[in-house]
Amino acid sequence: MIEPRLKVATCSLAGCFGCHMSLLDLDERLFDLAERVELDRSPLTDIKELGECDIGLIEGGVCNAENVHVLMEFRARCKVLIAIGACALNGGIPAMRNQFALKDCLEESYLRGVGLVNPQIPNDPEIPLLLAQVHPVHEVVKIDYFLPGCPPSADTIWTFVSQLLSGQPVALSYTQIHYD
Amino acid sequence: MSAEQCFTLDGRRVPFQDGQTLMAAALDAGVYIPHLCFNPEFAPHGSCRVCLVQVNGRVQAACTTPAAAGLTVQSEIEELREMRRGILQMLFVEGNHVCPACEKSGACQLQAVAYYVGMQTPHYKHFYPRRPVDASHPEAVIDFNRCILCELCVRASRDVDGKNVFAVQGRGIQARLVVNTPSGQLGATPFSIHDKAAQVCPTGTILTKHRGYETPIGQRLYDRKPISVVGDVAQLPESRGGRRHD
Ligand code: SF4
Ligand code: SF4
Numbered sequence: 222m223i224e225p226r227l228k229v230a231t232c233s234l235a236g237c238f239g240c241h242m243s244l245l246d247l248d249e250r251l252f253d254l255a256e257r258v259e260l261d262r263s264p265l266t267d268i269k270e271l272g273e274c275d276i277g278l279i280e281g282g283v284c285n286a287e288n289v290h291v292l293m294e295f296r297a298r299c300k301v302l303i304a305i306g307a308c309a310l311n312g313g314i315p316a317m318r319n320q321f322a323l324k325d326c327l328e329e330s331y332l333r334g335v336g337l338v339n340p341q342i343p344n345d346p347e348i349p350l351l352l353a354q355v356h357p358v359h360e361v362v363k364i365d366y367f368l369p370g371c372p373p374s375a376d377t378i379w380t381f382v383s384q385l386l387s388g389q390p391v392a393l394s395y396t397q398i399h400y401d
Numbered sequence: 402m403s404a405e406q407c408f409t410l411d412g413r414r415v416p417f418q419d420g421q422t423l424m425a426a427a428l429d430a431g432v433y434i435p436h437l438c439f440n441p442e443f444a445p446h447g448s449c450r451v452c453l454v455q456v457n458g459r460v461q462a463a464c465t466t467p468a469a470a471g472l473t474v475q476s477e478i479e480e481l482r483e484m485r486r487g488i489l490q491m492l493f494v495e496g497n498h499v500c501p502a503c504e505k506s507g508a509c510q511l512q513a514v515a516y517y518v519g520m521q522t523p524h525y526k527h528f529y530p531r532r533p534v535d536a537s538h539p540e541a542v543i544d545f546n547r548c549i550l551c552e553l554c555v556r557a558s559r560d561v562d563g564k565n566v567f568a569v570q571g572r573g574i575q576a577r578l579v580v581n582t583p584s585g586q587l588g589a590t591p592f593s594i595h596d597k598a599a600q601v602c603p604t605g606t607i608l609t610k611h612r613g614y615e616t617p618i619g620q621r622l623y624d625r626k627p628i629s630v631v632g633d634v635a636q637l638p639e640s641r642g643g644r645r646h647d
Pocket of ligand 2: 550551552
């Protein structure tokens with residue numbers, strides 16, 4: 222009998238997709254993974270609506286209203302929610318803007334930036350509103366597992382995912398945990 | 402002379418000399434107790450609390466507790482590991498530690514101790530304090546975002562360099578490291594990169610200018626082996642990935 226595959230959804234909030242690239246670095250191990258999981262909503266699929274999932278992987282922190290919405294939806298639909306990468310864990314590089322007022326950041330980029338023609342701050346209603354500060358995901362929803370790294374290496378992700386899928390306690394080796 | 406005086410540390414007999422602290426005796430015996438504000442070259446400060454141990458069941462800082470014969474000391478127990486993790490997490494959220502953008506990453510004692518105590522996440526709500534970066538000195542830069550107020554630079558500058566360049570101002574959550582000049586700028590002080598104060602910071606706060614990211618990832622001080630094996634960055638010669646300029 223074929224065991225039903227676990228449903229996994231992933232998303233990149235205020236991140237750089239580096240953690241997703243690291244996931245793709247699993248290379249041929251992706252075949253093993255594909256036998257055990259089925260991707261739901263993810264930048265790697267074209268599924269728009271998040272279904273009921275077993276595992277949700279969150280890359281990136283929370284920098285705008287859409288991020289908050291997606292994160293809360295992931296929490297509501299995923300049994301286990303995993304924060305992956307420095308940005309999800311502590312805001313990371315995007316949170317360096319927390320040193321400045323949002324207004325100053327926008328003006329620096331869109332009004333005073335080099336080589337701008339017709340400088341203006343974008344305000345199309347389709348663009349999600351920025352939050353005053355960038356936040357790590359655990360400040361918005363409960364997170365079940367944290368995987369540090371910028372990004373965590375494919376080996377780290379593999380160890381973590383294998384242990385999780387086989388129901389073992391997660392135990393990473395010394396070289397698999399780093400904050401950069 | 403009677404038999405050596407000893408206490409037990411996690412079941413192991415550790416000898417000590419009169420006047421030694423638990424930390425100093427453990428260090429001599431080659432047993433690692435995690436620490437940040439302690440540096441064997443300076444008088445203990447007892448402020449970071451990372452070296453908490455149980456002494457006959459009572460939690461005390463190993464760096465300030467005098468060794469005594471017959472004490473039962475425990476260090477590597479889950480209860481203490483959890484406390485230490487909590488302390489590290491508070492240190493991380495209290496400052497701005499963006500390790501991927503820090504030149505000290507990989508050879509940072511704060512980061513290495515966090516790895517040692519198994520910190521997976523900073524856990525608490527981040528303060529994101531707004532703190533300055535001082536690049537006024539030709540040889541060094543100070544990024545106050547990473548300071549943990551261990552006062553090692555304060556002690557080194559005052560007690561070894563005789564320059565008194567650094568001080569801690571304010572109390573409680575307002576406490577912050579300042580440079581002892583009217584302008585508050587490091588460039589206006591006699592600070593030199595060859596000072597002891599330039600070599601003791603356990604974080605990436607005080608950095609040498611014009612060099613950075615020199616060691617590839619994977620070969621940095623704490624990339625392969627934990628701090629309990631490698632030792633403190635400030636105690637190692639530069640040739641071994643440490644910070645000494647001698
Ligand atoms: S000082 Fe250490 S812990 Fe802080 S950002 Fe730099 S490497 Fe990370
Ligand atoms: S600058 Fe470094 S040595 Fe000085 S108090 Fe801060 S963390 Fe400690």
